[in-house]
Amino acid sequence: MKERSILVFLNAISRSIGDASTFKDYSLKDADPEMHALIEKEKQRQSRCLELIASENFTSRAVMEAVGSCLTNKYSEGLPGKRYYGGNEYIDQIETLCQRRALKAFGLDEEKWGVNVQPLSGSPANFEVYTALLQPHDRIMGLDLPHGGHLSHGFMTPKRRVSGTSIYFESMPYRLDESTGFVDYDMLEKTAVLFRPKLIIAGASAYPRDFDYPRMRKIADAVGAFLMMDMAHINPFEFCDVVTTTTHKSLRGPRGGMIFYRKDPVLGINLEGAINNAVFPGLQGGPHNHTIGGLAVCLDHAQSPEFKAYQSQVVSNCKALARRLTELGYKLVSGGSDNHLVLVDLRPLEIDGARVEKILDLASITLNKNSVPGERRYLYFPLLTNVSLLALVPGGIRIGTPAMTTRGFKEEDFVTVAECIHSGVQLTLEAKSSAPGPKLKDFMDYVEAPDFPLRGSLSALKSSVEALTSHFPIPGV
Numbered sequence: 442m443k444e445r446s447i448l449v450f451l452n453a454i455s456r457s458i459g460d461a462s463t464f465k466d467y468s469l470k471d472a473d474p475e476m477h478a479l480i481e482k483e484k485q486r487q488s489r490c491l492e493l494i495a496s497e498n499f500t501s502r503a504v505m506e507a508v509g510s511c512l513t514n515k516y517s518e519g520l521p522g523k524r525y526y527g528g529n530e531y532i533d534q535i536e537t538l539c540q541r542r543a544l545k546a547f548g549l550d551e552e553k554w555g556v557n558v559q560p561l562s563g564s565p566a567n568f569e570v571y572t573a574l575l576q577p578h579d580r581i582m583g584l585d586l587p588h589g590g591h592l593s594h595g596f597m598t599p600k601r602r603v604s605g606t607s608i609y610f611e612s613m614p615y616r617l618d619e620s621t622g623f624v625d626y627d628m629l630e631k632t633a634v635l636f637r638p639k640l641i642i643a644g645a646s647a648y649p650r651d652f653d654y655p656r657m658r659k660i661a662d663a664v665g666a667f668l669m670m671d672m673a674h675i676n677p678f679e680f681c682d683v684v685t686t687t688t689h690k691s692l693r694g695p696r697g698g699m700i701f702y703r704k705d706p707v708l709g710i711n712l713e714g715a716i717n718n719a720v721f722p723g724l725q726g727g728p729h730n731h732t733i734g735g736l737a738v739c740l741d742h743a744q745s746p747e748f749k750a751y752q753s754q755v756v757s758n759c760k761a762l763a764r765r766l767t768e769l770g771y772k773l774v775s776g777g778s779d780n781h782l783v784l785v786d787l788r789p790l791e792i793d794g795a796r797v798e799k800i801l802d803l804a805s806i807t808l809n810k811n812s813v814p815g816e817r818r819y820l821y822f823p824l825l826t827n828v829s830l831l832a833l834v835p836g837g838i839r840i841g842t843p844a845m846t847t848r849g850f851k852e853e854d855f856v857t858v859a860e861c862i863h864s865g866v867q868l869t870l871e872a873k874s875s876a877p878g879p880k881l882k883d884f885m886d887y888v889e890a891p892d893f894p895l896r897g898s899l900s901a902l903k904s905s906v907e908a909l910t911s912h913f914p915i916p917g918v
């Protein structure tokens with residue numbers, strides 16, 4: 442009897458310890474009110490603000506459901522049908538469905554093209570391709586970051602190899618022709634003949650034009666290089682060996698990456714084997730199955746007529762924005778845009794992107810400062826050490842249309858957007874001229890101070906921005 446009661450007691454204790462040590466399996470609001478409140482605030486911010494960051498978008502409720510599902514629990518190293526873990530019956534079906542939809546969404550023949558949907562994001566996808574195709578210290582050429590290229594395309598400064606790509610490979614940038622704002626293909630060709638890269642990268646983060654793929658293919662063939670496209674928007678498959686992409690920008694999916702590759706060998710390399718091995722076991726472990734599930738959902742939607750209409754609206758909206766900004770007297774890099782973004786050169790106004798970004802932020806307009814061709818200074822990495830070279834005040838701003846187009850903005854709304862930005866730039870000019878000192882910090886402290894004399898005008902701009910956005914709900918929440 443005594444033994445039995447001890448057993449009951451121990452059992453009760455172990456159950457209560459078990460209960461106390463298990464995580465709180467109830468709603469976020471109840472389990473972690475602090476985090477819940479922060480997410481709610483971010484939701485309100487996203488809803489209130491005019492979201493013009495060219496690399497952002499709003500994904501759908503269905504994608505978010507998949508991303509927040511039980512798929513996050515599963516390990517599945519390897520590829521469908523060849524896993525290092527059990528229990529992958531449904532995960533295999535999910536990844537295969539995602540691959541099939543990816544090829545279909547981009548109109549690719551399954552006999553000729555394959556895709557790896559496991560990259561964790563755009564930068565890892567790029568590094569995985571370099572790992573697959575190159576030996577350490579092989580040579581690459583990508584668009585220089587201050588001219589619109591991405592860090593992962595090999596950015597380095599005269600003093601520092603900034604990107605991992607430039608640490609492990611030898612990087613020679615190509616650039617824009619500063620007089621036109623278009624890629625200088627003649628310079629690319631001349632440099633490629635001398636440098637003899639093994640890989641040429643097309644694609645950019647802040648270039649408002651399409652690339653000349655036939656010309657780049659010719660250059661790559663002439664020097665025996667692979668041609669890779671890090672695709673932001675357009676369809677480059679006809680001319681490329683490998684195409685990488687993020688999935689959370691104009692595709693409107695979850696945060697992730699994909700690598701498309703030709704199935705036939707290129708320059709003697711079996712791209713399929715090399716790329717799949719570079720992703721796993723080369724650089725990643727278990728795939729993020731919840732992301733792959735969400736990606737499959739968005740790729741299904743990407744094949745719908747509504748999505749095609751959305752994409753062409755993104756471009757029309759960008760043209761309307763570019764037109765109105767030009768009418769208002771702004772200088773746009775390359776004089777306009779063929780895609781989803783414009784790059785505004787603010788230097789003729791003797792103002793910079795950092796100050797304009799700050800004032801617009803205070804007026805609920807979210808965009809980013811950006812370097813423009815011809816600047817002698819670099820924007821990147823104020824928070825890192827050894828950055829005497831790097832300035833914080835680039836001469837331009839980048840403005841993108843994908844996110845607000847998702848919320849339903851049309852051309853006339855982007856005319857209003859251009860006018861709101863113009864009001865913000867006027868306020869920035871006034872604030873700069875009355876700031877107590879010339880430094881960026883003087884300006885930032887001045888505009889944040891409670892007695893900032895332009896507070897009333899700034900509040901009026903903010904109210905009109907928020908009145909506009911309030912008519913366009915964000916999807917997914």
Ligand code: PLP
Pocket residue numbers: 496562563564565591593644645646671672673687697
């Ligand atoms: N490639 C291009 C052209 C990009 O614009 C970006 C991000 O903006 C990336 C790669 C990197 O993507 P992620 O931030 O997902 O690594």
